Amino acid sequence: MRILLVGKNGQVGWELQRALAPLGELLALGREETGDLATTDRLVARIRELAPQVIVNAAAYTAVDKAETEVEQAQRLNAELPAVLAREAAALDAWLVHYSTDYVFDGSGTQPWTEEAPTGPLSAYGRGKLAGEKAILASGVRALIFRTSWVYASRGHNFVRTVLRLAQERETLDIVADQVGAPTGADLLADVTALALHQVLQADAAGAALSGIYHLVAAGETSWHSIARFVLSEAERAGMQLRVSADKLGAIPSEAYPTPAPRPRNSRLVTSKLEQAFNVRMPPWQSGIQRMLHEILAK
Ligand SMILES: NC(=O)C1=CN([C@@H]2O[C@H](COP(=O)(O)OP(=O)(O)OC[C@H]3O[C@@H](n4cnc5c(N)ncnc54)[C@H](OP(=O)(O)O)[C@@H]3O)[C@@H](O)[C@H]2O)C=CC1
Numbered sequence: 415m416r417i418l419l420v421g422k423n424g425q426v427g428w429e430l431q432r433a434l435a436p437l438g439e440l441l442a443l444g445r446e447e448t449g450d451l452a453t454t455d456r457l458v459a460r461i462r463e464l465a466p467q468v469i470v471n472a473a474a475y476t477a478v479d480k481a482e483t484e485v486e487q488a489q490r491l492n493a494e495l496p497a498v499l500a501r502e503a504a505a506l507d508a509w510l511v512h513y514s515t516d517y518v519f520d521g522s523g524t525q526p527w528t529e530e531a532p533t534g535p536l537s538a539y540g541r542g543k544l545a546g547e548k549a550i551l552a553s554g555v556r557a558l559i560f561r562t563s564w565v566y567a568s569r570g571h572n573f574v575r576t577v578l579r580l581a582q583e584r585e586t587l588d589i590v591a592d593q594v595g596a597p598t599g600a601d602l603l604a605d606v607t608a609l610a611l612h613q614v615l616q617a618d619a620a621g622a623a624l625s626g627i628y629h630l631v632a633a634g635e636t637s638w639h640s641i642a643r644f645v646l647s648e649a650e651r652a653g654m655q656l657r658v659s660a661d662k663l664g665a666i667p668s669e670a671y672p673t674p675a676p677r678p679r680n681s682r683l684v685t686s687k688l689e690q691a692f693n694v695r696m697p698p699w700q701s702g703i704q705r706m707l708h709e710i711l712a713k
């Protein structure tokens with residue numbers, strides 16, 4: 415089994431290097447090897463040369479606000495790259511594993527979104543990611559598309575690390591409390607990806623029936639404000655010196671924190687399709703955050 419991982423140095427890519435290694439011969443590529451993936455010639459040549467049975471795409475344009483002005487670059491990474499990977503994987507009769515986002519939804523209502531629920535992205539990032547999903551589905555390739563949300567890891571750019579830094583630097587800190595969803599660890603994402611991939615590969619031809627979109631997020635729901643409060647109280651308990659303590663953290667509505675890209679209010683995702691298809695259970699979001707904090711605070 416030969417697996418080609420693209421985007422090996424991102425939050426998810428890094429964890430995939432660990433989680434996919436036992437499944438076969440893992441070839442992991444980062445920007446050093448592929449160059450800027452706005453142009454895919456080099457990557458395509460590598461894919462054709464290596465002829466993997468699985469391509470895993472962890473590369474994406476994830477700067478949500480910047481995507482509003484760098485629309486072209488974001489579109490290339492989030493829509494065109496997946497289309498090219500789908501075409502190449504289909505030609506090799508390989509599986510494609512890809513990640514998408516809660517930001518494909520408009521965030522209306524309070525009901526959790528199923529995989530079939532109507533999409534309606536509010537941002538250029540969300541529109542690009544949705545176009546990526548659609549290109550993969552239209553190609554006919556066998557694919558696992560995992561829609562996840564609010565990804566964090568002990569390395570890389572993420573909300574948890576930003577909050578810890580701001581609470582050390584600032585006198586006050588206000589965080590939006592009316593956007594609801596679930597923070598999901600890159601480690602959990604990578605581990606569930608490996609479990610699911612193992613099952614579709616073991617199933618041989620029958621595995622094709624498992625091809626499709628799956629929501630993959632930690633269990634429970636919370637707001638960005640509640641996550642931040644949880645993070646700060648855990649950090650304080652561990653003896654970290656903060657200028658903004660957990661009980662001083664401000665809770666604000668989205669209107670009080672204007673950003674170039676609007677974020678969905680309702681990012682709740684139903685995970686039962688994934689849990690039933692692959693016989694897994696999503697752990698509560700708190701456990702992953704606690705574990706990540708232990709890792710960070712030990713340093
Ligand atoms: N982060 C999140 O909160 C969420 C992420 N997702 C999705 O999960 C997937 C993984 O995200 P995550 O690991 O957090 O993302 P990161 O931003 O941590 O990593 C993205 C990776 O893509 C690479 N990359 C970006 N632009 C280029 C480029 N022009 N050329 C070459 N490589 C490039 C980066 O390389 P380099 O390090 O060299 O820049 C990096 O390794 C993505 O599909 C994302 O849309 C879904 C929901 C939430």
Ligand SMILES: Cc1cn([C@H]2C[C@H](O)[C@@H](COP(=O)(O)OP(=O)(O)O[C@H]3O[C@@H](C)C(=O)[C@@H](O)[C@H]3O)O2)c(=O)[nH]c1=O
Pocket residue numbers: 476477478514515516517562563564565572573576580587588589590593638671677
């Ligand atoms: C830093 C900060 C953020 N916020 C708000 C803004 C936003 O609504 C929320 C989270 O901010 P961020 O900019 O970290 O989040 P954002 O970059 O929008 O995170 C998203 O990234 C992409 C890649 C995804 O796919 C999504 O699932 C989601 O994880 O917190 C505050 O209210 N106060 C603050 O001081």
Ligand SMILES: [Mg+2]
Pocket residue numbers: 476477478
């Ligand atoms: Mg961000």
